[in-house]
Amino acid sequence: MTETVVVRDLHHRYGTTPALDGMSWSARAGAVTAVLGPNGAGKTTTIEMAEGLRRPDAGEIRVLGTDPWQASAQHRARVGVMLQEGGLPGGTRPSRLLRHLARMYASPVEVDPLMDRLGITAFDRTTMRRLSGGQRQRVALAAALVGRPEVLFLDEPTAGLDPHARRDVWTLVKETRDNGVTVVVTTHSFEEAERLADRVVVLARGRVVADGSVAEVAGAHGLEQSYFSLTEDVR
Numbered sequence: 001m002t003e004t005v006v007v008r009d010l011h012h013r014y015g016t017t018p019a020l021d022g023m024s025w026s027a028r029a030g031a032v033t034a035v036l037g038p039n040g041a042g043k044t045t046t047i048e049m050a051e052g053l054r055r056p057d058a059g060e061i062r063v064l065g066t067d068p069w070q071a072s073a074q075h076r077a078r079v080g081v082m083l084q085e086g087g088l089p090g091g092t093r094p095s096r097l098l099r100h101l102a103r104m105y106a107s108p109v110e111v112d113p114l115m116d117r118l119g120i121t122a123f124d125r126t127t128m129r130r131l132s133g134g135q136r137q138r139v140a141l142a143a144a145l146v147g148r149p150e151v152l153f154l155d156e157p158t159a160g161l162d163p164h165a166r167r168d169v170w171t172l173v174k175e176t177r178d179n180g181v182t183v184v185v186t187t188h189s190f191e192e193a194e195r196l197a198d199r200v201v202v203l204a205r206g207r208v209v210a211d212g213s214v215a216e217v218a219g220a221h222g223l224e225q226s227y228f229s230l231t232e233d234v235r
């Protein structure tokens with residue numbers, strides 16, 4: 001299998017605050033890799049580097065064989081990104097935004113079915129700034145998917161979503177994976193990792209403390225118990 005995202009010995013500090021301390025993991029095509037870890041473990045920092053939004057102090061990161069920091073517009077078009085904050089313009093309606101984004105890609109998905117799948121059509125008369133957090137989250141996911149990406153980065157995609165929306169997102173992410181896309185998901189939800197992930201990477205204090213299939217990382221006592229044992233003394 002192809003390793004599409006490769007993170008090798010990343011180091012990073014914010015001033016005197018260490019964020020990454022020799023982080024190494026990889027993610028492959030046609031698989032969902034879930035990145036777990038306590039607050040401050042370095043998940044968002046690493047994902048932002050993979051998206052080309054931040055440059056590591058040291059180490060190497062490759063997405064589809066390219067250094068994301070130096071990447072061209074063509075490379076960026078192959079990568080779908082859903083950020084925690086969303087970064088969506090407030091004054092537009094969801095469909096207008098999604099159609100605008102779709103026009104930027106060579107072979108976008110059809111916007112209407114995507115909106116239906118994510119339940120966006122029902123609130124499409126509302127501008128982005130008036131949407132609930134969960135509704136905005138769904139639009140952010142649609143925005144990440146609209147360009148038919150080869151690699152998809154999702155930062156806590158179901159945080160704040162109701163159970164129906166969460167299930168819909170999981171189904172959509174699995175379908176995306178089954179189409180051969182590399183999916184990297186950060187999450188605090190064991191249920192999400194268990195249901196979605198082909199591979200789990202557990203971070204603590206800027207390093208990887210476990211990496212393997214859900215069964216391997218969960219061991220005999222389950223993912224939650226294993227996670228607490230792995231991260232308790234290194235928080």
Ligand SMILES: Nc1ncnc2c1ncn2[C@@H]1O[C@H](COP(=O)(O)OP(=O)(O)OP(=O)(O)O)[C@@H](O)[C@H]1O
Nearest residue numbers: 014017018019037038039040041042043044045046
């Ligand atoms: N822009 C920044 N300036 C200063 N420190 C930062 C900045 N961004 C992150 N940090 C620090 O770097 C460390 C890693 O943060 P990061 O956001 O990557 O963690 P995380 O695993 O995504 O956490 P969370 O689960 O809370 O989202 C933390 O100690 C955090 O306080």
